Amino acid sequence: MTDILQILILGLALGGVIALMGSGLSLVFGVMRIVNLAHPSLIICGAYVSYWAFKLWGLDPIATLPIAALIMAAIGVLLYRLMFESQAKSARYSEMTVLLTFALAMIVEGFLGAAFTNTQRVTSPEYATDAFFIGSLFIPKGQLYAGCVSLAIIGALTLFLNYSRLGYAIRATTQNREAAELLGVNVNLISMIAFAIGIGLAGAAGSLVSFVFSFFPAKQWEWIAMLMSVVVLGGMGSVLGTVVAALLLSVIAAFVGAWVGATWSTMTFFLALFVILLIRPQGLFGEKPELA
């Protein structure tokens, strides 16, 4: 019983972080139909911001999270204007973004590799290697803090999307771009803002990831597959779905890791992706694809 509880706790804490990693991806797809394959590489950028801030000045990665988020959000604005704005009216927009962001992912990886080499890094604040002990249970502080901060950020994002004027506009644009435009929403500006928020979330996730996982530029390939499974299971574009899917898959992966073997743990995500696409391609919270 303690075993089960222990595995559950570890799975949930990690799931929180993965949820944050995936929520930006989901938001960007939901509003702009951009399948952002470069999302993990931008998470890694955020991780480097917090890593170097810690290494050079001893700044806590949770404290530098807002800075990483802001820097990445600004980069998001640049990327949007440079890469996506001119394509917005193209009929093959979504397909095109896959290629564009794939290229971007490789460019970012190459750039990071040249600047920081492919050495494995991990930010090591004291709590990253410490744990709380409750009876025979142990809860690693790093994962717990990261999971809690992630869920707090996602909570704030949800409140923002549901109650602010800008949030209304973003949701409206997600659900019906044409109708939103006709009701007076500047959909281009809203798209840019939503993209910046999405990339800002990547930056924020990066700060937390920097002390939860070890990372290096090429780590993105492992993460893109993991995040895609999460986003697809949740239903493309649904932030709530992403959170539920991330928690669910992480817990399953934790059990698989403990009972079947650690090597099989990562497989859980891919197997899940395969099964979801066969059984329920629209995901948990997604809409049924239209038959056109």
Add this chain to the structure above:
Amino acid sequence: MSELLQVTNITAGYGDGPAILDGARLTVEPGKVHCIIGPNGAGKSTLLKAICGMLTIRKGDVVFKGERLNGLRPDQILRKGICFVPQERALFPKMTVRENLRMGGYVLDDTKLRDRRIDEILERFPVLRERADQHAGTMSGGQQQTLAMARTLIVKPDIVMLDEPSLGLAPKVVQEMFDIMKMMSQEGVTVLLVEQNALMGLKNSDWGVVLDLGRTLFEGPAEAVLADPRIQELYLGGRKVA
């Protein structure tokens, strides 16, 4: 000069594509229901899209209350007082009825005024009040169309343009939609609609506009258009119908 909106010989199309409209004209008088009819591909929807700023007008003029609208964006035209409800997908399916109405008032800066008008609309349309907190996408076709039309009233527009409001609805429900339009026009909101079912549309309108191959064939009082032999020729290849 009693017209509210005057469209003179406009040419328009999608992107760099061929001109769908070429020589379309239209006169809209205040407080009436206007119906644009014509065969498939005549450019009926395109005409509404051109007026509301979704398409670039290549030639000709759209003049509203004496002001040229050519080149304005949809949100600017909305602020001038022309509201467009596109075909079928006008709502935000995963937003509640109340949230949809709130989006209808997106351009209103005065949120208290907006909320007051939302309450007024919910008061007037019991079918919407009963479902205020339900997702719009879960409602029936008629309820959704009612919401789409009611939503336009939040900005108190001069003209509401509706693209095939009867599409996919049962005949009984279609009549309800026309009754709502009539009510809107009686309250001073001018209605301009596109209708596939010419007979049905004209019977419920004051003014008819006949479009074919992107240009206006003729326009006039709805009964006159309905009785015009050219209509039967256009729709039925010249055969007389009872």
